Amino acid sequence: MDVSFLAWALTVVGIAGLLAFDFIFHVRKAHVPTLREAATWSALYIGIAIAFGVGVMVLGGTTMGTEYFAGYVTEKALSVDNLFVFLIIMTSFAVPRADQQKVLLFGIVFSLIARTGFIFLGAALLNTFAWVFYLFGLILLITAGNMLRPHGSDSQSGDNIVVRIARRLFPTTNHYDGDKLFTIENGKRVLTPMLLVMVAIGGTDILFALDSIPAIFGLTQNTFIVFTATAFSLLGLRQLYFLIDGLLDRLVYLGYGLAAILGFIGVKLVLHALHENNVPFINDGEHVDVTEISTGLSLSVILGVLIITVVASLLSRWGRAQNTIAAARRHAKEYLEVVENDLPHREKIFAALCAEENELKTLPEKYRKRIREEEQLMDLLRQAHAVHAEQHAAA
Structure with a gap:
């Protein structure tokens, strides 16, 4: 089904309007969203995406609607996985909690721009060269294999090459200067960590697009469906981050599912x-009679795998341990x-830390061994206890 210019224009204006609304009414003023705020807006954005998909199904037919929902679910799952990396980057830069919204919105906008470019490039290549399907398939198979192996920390940390x-x-x-990208230090104009963290997230967004775009083109070659499913999967990602922040580390099997x-x-x-x-060297350039996988079956497999991996993660003892870690x-x-003169607050934090350490000590030895092998974590815990001991010795 061909999509009219008017439908394209209205869709793009609607998506841009949602992003502008998000910035003006939520992100411009630095604050930490409450759980209720994050849940309300996450549900609203998901509702908008579903309503759009129903509209596609009514106006474009069942096949087009099924392709949209398959693409949306896949891209949403990949976006949640991307939140792990955003969390690592923002942690390594020690981004203030109240300013994380702005960083996330920048990442969403940059990702949408980057992926839109890849979408139109991919569509042009697929329409011109049929062999690109082989290339995209190979990229996804290699990516799937890489997701089963431990990731290198360099590409996921704040100290990556970019x-x-x-x-x-x-x-x-x-040093941060509020949410400013530049500041004056010793009379010179310098970059703040806020700009650097955005550079880091922008660089990783490009890498994410290289995996995500072939994935959705594997479900549909309709450029409008590819674009809208990708865009709506990114909208609301900021709110979703604050909603499932406490669960991100618990989804230990999500990588296997993806x-x-x-x-x-x-x-x-x-x-x-x-x-x-x-391709001339495959079956002498002739079509190969193979059974193709329907979009309906693809949607069923995607939903089934996600449900199994998420439920298994939530029931996993190691998943619960990851939350505590x-x-x-x-x-x-x-x-x-925390500043030294805020003693009551420091003691409250230290009490919570001790409670979490005691909970970790109740884990089976195989899990405790994994924790002891995390050198950065163990070093942080030792520093906290050393500072606490010095503080009480001085008192």
Whole structure:
């Protein structure tokens, strides 16, 4: 189904309007969203995405609607996985909690711009070269394999290559000045960590797009569906971050589920490529008679895998332990950063930290061994206890 210019224009204006509304009424003034605020707006954005999908199904037909929902669910799941990396980057930069909204909104806007460029480039390549289906399928299969292996920390930390280049080329400071991107230090105009964290997130967004765009093209080649499913999966991601912040570390099996989904879509792409084959060295350039995977089956597999992996993560004892580890890490950092004269607040934080450490001690040995191998975490805990001991010795 061809989509009119008017439908394109109204959709783009609507998405831009939602982003502008988000910035003006929520992000411009720095604050930490309450759980109720995050839940309300997350539900609203998901409701808008579902309503749009129903409209697509009514106006464009069942096939088009199913393709939209399959793409939306896949991209939403990949976006949640991206939140893990955003969390790591913002933690490494020690971004103030109240300013994290602005960083997240920047990441969403940059990601939407980057992915839109990749979408139109991918559509042009697919319409011109049928062999690109093989390439996209191979990218997804390699990505699925990589998700099953431990990730290197460099690409997911605040000290990745993009930030190192920025630090080398421009004068920077280690101190925040509110949410300003530049500040004056020793009479010179310098970059703040706020700008550097946005650079880091922008760089990782480009890498995310290289995985996400082939995935959705494996479900539909309709450019309008690809664009809208991608855009609506990103809208509301900021609110979702604050809503599931306490659960992010608990989704320990989500990576395996996403690997299975990407591998499945990769196989689907290869089968489609064989069916449309015109590569001379494969079957003499003739089409290969293979069974293709329907969009309905794809949607069922995607939903099934996500439900199984999320439920398994929530029931997992290691998943619950990961939540406690994240809380202990956060409280240790907070304790070391709180000013010394705020003694009651420091004692409250230290009490929470001790409670979390006691909970970790009740875990089976195999889990405690994993925790002891996390050198940064253990170093943070030792520092917090050392500072607490010095404080009480001085008193």
